[in-house]
Amino acid sequence: MxxxxxxxxxxxxxxxxxxxxxxxxxxxxxxxxxxxxxxxxxxxxxxxxxxxxxxxxxxxxxxxxxxxxxxxxxxxxxxxxxxxxxxxxxxxxxxxxxxxxxxxxxxxxxxxxxxxxxxxxxxxxxxxxxxxxxxxxxxxxxxxxxxxxxxxxxxxxxxxxAHVWWYNKALLEKAGAKVPTNWDELLTAGQALKKIGVYGFATAAGPGNSLAYETPMSMMIGNGGGLFDTDGNLDVLNARNVEAIEFIKQLVGEGIVDPASVGYTNDNAYAQWSKKRYGLGNEQGGLAENVGGDVAKDLLVMSPIAGPHGDKGTLVxxxxxxxxxxxxxxxxxxxxxxxxxxxxxxxxxxxxxxxxxxxxxxxxxxxxxxxxxxxxxxxxxxxxxxSYATRGKTIGGAQSKMDGNSAMYQFGQAVLSSKTDAKAALTTLSNALASLLK
The missing domain is CATH 3.40.190.10 (Periplasmic binding protein-like II)
Structure with missing residues (x-):
């Protein structure tokens, strides 16, 4: 369910x-x-x-x-x-x-x-x-x-x-970074935030935390990818998905992602936003209210950012x-x-x-x-x-089996791990979903 x-x-x-x-x-x-x-x-x-x-x-x-x-x-x-x-x-x-x-x-x-x-x-x-x-x-x-x-x-x-891009206005100003409009600028902003001790790509992939897979899903969708082709068939290893996961892994490799986030609950993530340790992130609509306190006023939604091919999209x-x-x-x-x-x-x-x-x-x-x-x-x-259907027709029955499945959580954690590359993480997910949906 x-x-x-x-x-x-x-x-x-x-x-x-x-x-x-x-x-x-x-x-x-x-x-x-x-x-x-x-x-x-x-x-x-x-x-x-x-x-x-x-x-x-x-x-x-x-x-x-x-x-x-x-x-x-x-x-x-x-x-x-x-x-x-x-x-x-x-x-x-x-x-x-x-x-x-x-x-x-x-x-x-x-x-x-x-x-x-x-x-x-x-x-x-x-x-x-x-x-x-x-x-x-x-x-x-x-x-x-x-x-x-x-x-x-x-x-x-x-x-x-909806999953949307958030930024902490005060922290970006302190880092001398502009609000990103594309992936290159997101990387640049992340590098600037890192210099002031702030992470530029917030996530949380602890057990049972659906942000583990929703964040990479949102990135894949935002790059014109997704889990299904136009006929509704599984298409996990398409080039746009690989490109999106490789980009996240680049952020991980450069220290722009909190290394502890692989085990974070949502409350852990909210605490990091509250402590001003997170400056940018793809989160749900209620982030500011969930973080609360004085920080909430500085948390603003930015426009959807463009992928390297000009695509814009998000998971809803x-x-x-x-x-x-x-x-x-x-x-x-x-x-x-x-x-x-x-x-x-x-x-x-x-x-x-x-x-x-x-x-x-x-x-x-x-x-x-x-x-x-x-x-x-x-x-x-x-x-x-x-939704997960992205480029294809409605695949609601498949979504009901996928959403919250252990394979999705494991995929999200693999994306944040330095022990596996993008194609390996996507291959494991593809095999698991093929078995789940057959």
């Missing part, structure tokens, strides 16, 4: 496992087995939601669901928070026992996995409804496309987990809301999901999530415009962002 982004103040995609215990204490939780309160048992529509932030997020989400007033012929709904701990088993067990929700958020690639198992109700009819009432046009370009498969739309995106995971075939009413599921989507602006109105919105109306709202780093992410990173 894919890992996902718990993007919120104090949260990140890499932190959700560590937040599981806190989430269990603050959010009512369904266990993985024997709850007996699925959508079919009560006749009501069950909406299951993950803790995408502090308890305040779930409180607002619950209010959105409880404010739902169905048409006379449709069932009402209730809300249930689900902890990140063992969430994959929770959903799988509920589907197997017929106690699944009608609608839910969940792992970024969860809908693709359950669609392959025949449990997902495709959202094509809802898409048509959205086109008729004009809501479809509120989605940012390309966001809905990420959910489309040969069989239809597996889900509706609601939030984007689309978190989404999905519907299930086992429901008291498919029409009711669609109405409930649409209600939640049309009211989710409240999360950004109150700054409860650090992910990027998928709706133009939210991105243009006064509350969102007060967050300049996020405005820049939407304007400059969302248009060039893509």
């Amino acid at each position: 894919t890992h996902t982004n718990a993007s919120s103040p104090g949260c990140s995609r890499r932190r959700f496992l560590g937040l599981a215990a806190a989430a269990a204490a603050s959010v009512p939780v369904i266990s993985a087995c024997g709850s007996g309160i699925g959508s079919g048992a009560s006749g009501k529509l069950k909406f299951w939601d993950m803790p995408w932030g502090t308890a305040a997020y779930n409180d607002v989400s619950k209010k959105i669901i409880t404010s739902y007033k169905p048409a006379a012929s449709l069932p009402s709904a209730n809300y249930q928070g689900i902890a990140w701990a063992n969430f994959g088993q929770t959903f799988a067990s509920a589907i197997a026992s017929g106690t699944n929700p009608a609608v839910s958020t969940g792992g970024g690639f969860q809908a693709f996995q359950f669609a392959e198992q025949g449990a997902i109700a495709y959202a094509d009819n809802l898409i048509e409804t959205m086109k008729k009432d004009g809501f479809y046009d509120d989605f940012l370009p390309g966001t809905l496309d990420g959910m489309k498969t040969d069989k239809g739309y597996v889900a509706i995106p609601w939030e984007l987990d 995971v689309q978190n989404n809301v999905m519907m299930y075939k086992n429901t008291p009413s498919q029409e009711g599921s669609e109405a409930l999901l649409l209600h939640w989507l049309k009211n989710m602006h409240q999360f950004w109105d109150q700054a409860l999530v650090n992910g990027l919105p998928v709706l133009k109306s939210i991105a243009e709202s006064p509350a969102f415009q007060k967050r300049p780093n996020y405005v820049k992410m939407v304007e400059e990173y969302q248009p060039v962002g893509t």
Whole structure:
């Protein structure tokens, strides 16, 4: 089961496992087995939601669901928070026992996995409804496309987990370095930062830390590479990928990457940013909030940097809301999901999530415009962002198997190791993914 982004103040995609215990204490939780309160048992529509932030997020989400007033012929709904701990088993067990929700958020690639198992109700009819009432046009370009498969739309995106380039303005000024616009300038800035005792390429590849592979993935995508070709076939050893990993290894060799980062948790990395030991890095959208303190004001998002061939791109995971075939009413599921989507602006109105919105109306709202780093992410990173599919067609089922797999973590650690070269690291990854996806 894919890992996902718990993007919120104090949260990140890499932190959700560590937040599981806190989430269990603050959010009512369904266990993985024997709850007996699925959508079919009560006749009501069950909406299951993950803790995408502090308890305040779930409180607002619950209010959105409880404010739902169905048409006379449709069932009402209730809300249930689900902890990140063992969430994959929770959903799988509920589907197997017929106690699944009608609608839910969940792992970024969860809908693709359950669609392959025949449990997902495709959202094509809802898409048509959205086109008729004009809501479809509120989605940012390309966001809905990420959910489309040969069989239809597996889900509706609601939030984007984008990896963006950050810099510490004060440290770059101290080092006499300019904000990089391409890889050569990134190297130059890293060399200048090194002279003042600061690392110019932040990362963290400790056990269970998804930044281990998300950082090199973002670099490969930013160089016009990726893990799949245009037909959706594995293509790990393409020249652009090799070039990207060789560049990271050059940074490692020149001491621009913290040698201890191979074992860092996300908190270790945030501490390095806080101590002003990191000056540049490819991180998630909530970095400044997660680092906090006086340093946060100096952490700024820079424009996407160009690779050696002029390419610009980044890794973006689309978190989404999905519907299930086992429901008291498919029409009711669609109405409930649409209600939640049309009211989710409240999360950004109150700054409860650090992910990027998928709706133009939210991105243009006064509350969102007060967050300049996020405005820049939407304007400059969302248009060039893509998933692991990159150059190919939607490969959601493959992504659900890859994301969080041990082979991906091992790849990230190999990239930071001086004991293996770029082609060897990519070859090992290619062989592991070929076996995983066969």
